[in-house]
Amino acid sequence: MRTMPGQGTDQEELFALMEKMKHQDTKWREGQTFCLVYDGGKEISEVNKRAYNLYMSENGLNPSAFPSLKEMENDVVSILAHQLGSTGEVTGTMTSGGTESILMACKAARDWARQNLKITGTPQILMPVSAHPAFHKAAHYFDIEVVTVALCDNYRVNIELMKNAITEQTIMLVGSAPNYPFGVIDPIGEISKLAQDHGLWCHVDACIGGILLPFYRKLGQAVPPFDFTLPGVTSLSVDLHKYAYAAKGASVVLYKNAEYRRHQFFITTDWPGGIYASPSMTGTRPGGAIASAWAMLHFLGEEGYLELVGTIKQTTEEFYRRIEALDGVKTVVKPEMSLIALASDQHDIYQIGDEMSLRGWYMDRQQFPPSLHLTVMAGHAHSIDRFFSDLQASILEVQKFSNRMSHTQTQIKKALIRSMPKGIISALVKKEVRAIRQSGGVIPKKTAPMYGMLTSIETQGDVEKLVLNIMDSMFDQSLPVNNSVKDVS
Numbered sequence: 001m002r003t004m005p006g007q008g009t010d011q012e013e014l015f016a017l018m019e020k021m022k023h024q025d026t027k028w029r030e031g032q033t034f035c036l037v038y039d040g041g042k043e044i045s046e047v048n049k050r051a052y053n054l055y056m057s058e059n060g061l062n063p064s065a066f067p068s069l070k071e072m073e074n075d076v077v078s079i080l081a082h083q084l085g086s087t088g089e090v091t092g093t094m095t096s097g098g099t100e101s102i103l104m105a106c107k108a109a110r111d112w113a114r115q116n117l118k119i120t121g122t123p124q125i126l127m128p129v130s131a132h133p134a135f136h137k138a139a140h141y142f143d144i145e146v147v148t149v150a151l152c153d154n155y156r157v158n159i160e161l162m163k164n165a166i167t168e169q170t171i172m173l174v175g176s177a178p179n180y181p182f183g184v185i186d187p188i189g190e191i192s193k194l195a196q197d198h199g200l201w202c203h204v205d206a207c208i209g210g211i212l213l214p215f216y217r218k219l220g221q222a223v224p225p226f227d228f229t230l231p232g233v234t235s236l237s238v239d240l241h242k243y244a245y246a247a248k249g250a251s252v253v254l255y256k257n258a259e260y261r262r263h264q265f266f267i268t269t270d271w272p273g274g275i276y277a278s279p280s281m282t283g284t285r286p287g288g289a290i291a292s293a294w295a296m297l298h299f300l301g302e303e304g305y306l307e308l309v310g311t312i313k314q315t316t317e318e319f320y321r322r323i324e325a326l327d328g329v330k331t332v333v334k335p336e337m338s339l340i341a342l343a344s345d346q347h348d349i350y351q352i353g354d355e356m357s358l359r360g361w362y363m364d365r366q367q368f369p370p371s372l373h374l375t376v377m378a379g380h381a382h383s384i385d386r387f388f389s390d391l392q393a394s395i396l397e398v399q400k401f402s403n404r405m406s407h408t409q410t411q412i413k414k415a416l417i418r419s420m421p422k423g424i425i426s427a428l429v430k431k432e433v434r435a436i437r438q439s440g441g442v443i444p445k446k447t448a449p450m451y452g453m454l455t456s457i458e459t460q461g462d463v464e465k466l467v468l469n470i471m472d473s474m475f476d477q478s479l480p481v482n483n484s485v486k487d488v489s
């Protein structure tokens with residue numbers, strides 16, 4: 001068991017230790033990471049750190065103690081409301097991230113429905129299968145049910161299916177602008193119209209698109225209406241810690257008007273500690289994240305964002321052209337913004353992903369269809385040539401492998417997995433987890449076998465069990481301290 005150190009550690013030694021721990025992390029500064037970090041360059045990062053440090057200790061929970069934070073929050077919300085089609089009524093709050101923004105919108109919709117709709121049974125949210133897992137999380141937490149709707153061939157939600165799926169229990173319709181896995185915008189106009197016709201709540205998940213899309217429009221791209229310019233839109237989520245470059249922990253949830261927002265708030269009046277009012281999920285709200293978001297919007301302004309977005313747009317278009325021109329890979333669908341799903345008709349894309357990982361590239365693995373995810377950032381303009389020479393090399397490497405393993409062999413293997421009884425799959429799962437444990441609680445470097453297995457296992461329960469076991473082992477404090485940390489001392 002790890003215990004509290006008896007004595008403190010010298011500052012220098014401590015930071016040397018942390019720098020060393022950091023070595024095992026993905027090297028996002030080199031432009032080889034395509035998710036999780038939104039790098040706007042050195043100057044932006046400096047401004048961010050200054051703003052964050054200035055408010056590191058301040059708490060946004062109680063506005064009477066820190067009126068400056070309240071002012072900044074209101075300023076941030078108001079700027080985004082204006083960017084996203086408000087003519088004055090749209091309002092909202094800041095939250096700690098896209099997930100919390102979505103949780104809050106779902107909670108508000110549920111409480112609004114309790115007052116305004118006559119629902120018997122569990123309320124239902126109707127959303128495209130491509131919508132973010134945060135909606136499933138909301139359902140998991142708030143006693144709501146998610147009903148997913150299939151996509152069309154163009155990877156946008158099938159509006160006819162959505163229409164037919166509306167029931168007496170439906171409270172909310174969801175669309176993404178754009179969705180994360182494929183980077184295309186759902187038909188928000190039609191979704192919001194459908195919601196309006198049925199007297200339902202409509203949430204637009206613009207977590208990743210809310211900052212970029214208005215600038216894409218300014219740069220001449222025809223972006224369909226997706227925001228409060230549509231009368232049927234009730235709420236919208238937009239993240240600041242993504243393409244607004246704010247420090248982590250900054251997002252905004254917006255509502256058509258203050259009446260809808262009321263359903264988000266929480267108040268208790270009978271606590272011995274006093275009347276307690278909190279706008280969102282968290283109690284304490286980090287002042288640093290609010291200050292950083294405010295500072296970014298004012299540091300960059302329209303001009304600054306327009307320039308960065310211009311680079312992002314051009315770079316994504318170049319990625320798209322070069323992927324389409326390359327033999328052996330393709331995009332799942334033409335991106336509408338800065339997100340690309342990279343797939344292959346000829347090879348196992350997860351194996352290509354493994355080869356890319358060995359060359360230092362970090363990309364998420366996706367399923368249905370198997371693909372790798374690229375969130376394109378301005379910095380990728382400098383690493384794009386390296387990306388494509390490594391991608392070409394990776395494809396060649398995988399080609400060699402496929403030649404060794406004949407087509408029939410692959411077919412036999414696939415058929416075998418498919419026909420395996422549940423018990424054997426469970427044993428397989430256990431073996432996989434044991435391997436992960438033995439390697440020190442870290443998922444093995446090569447993920448292709450695991451992802452291949454995940455998509456070929458047919459029962460949902462087995463996949464869930466596998467992932468739960470992996471999570472247990474990731475957060476297992478009884479495992480030895482990570483090697484790279486251990487050998488520092």
Ligand SMILES: *Cc1c(COP(=O)(O)O)cnc(C)c1O
Nearest residue numbers: 097098099100132180205207208
């Ligand atoms: C990132 C993202 C979210 C969730 O945001 P977090 O900040 O990771 O909680 C939700 N929806 C979309 C479309 C996203 O891209």
